[in-house]
Amino acid sequence: MSILGELLHFLRARxxxxxxxxxxxxxxxxxxxxxxxxxxxxxxxxxxx
Numbered sequence: 001m002s003i004l005g006e007l008l009h010f011l012r013a014r015x016x017x018x019x020x021x022x023x024x025x026x027x028x029x030x031x032x033x034x035x036x037x038x039x040x041x042x043x044x045x046x047x048x049x
Contacts, residue, residue, distance in 0.1 A: 007023070
């Protein structure tokens with residue numbers, strides 16, 4: 001969680017608010033990858049794409 005805090009501090013200090021949607025999309029895709037690795041949710045995720 002400290003990495004997330006440092007990232008938010010960096011975005012606030014540098015006023016790079018436009019990067020927030022990029023990181024959100026990356027986290028969503030990362031979560032989908034984790035869920036699709038051999039779980040029961042995998043067939044439903046594959047139908048999305």
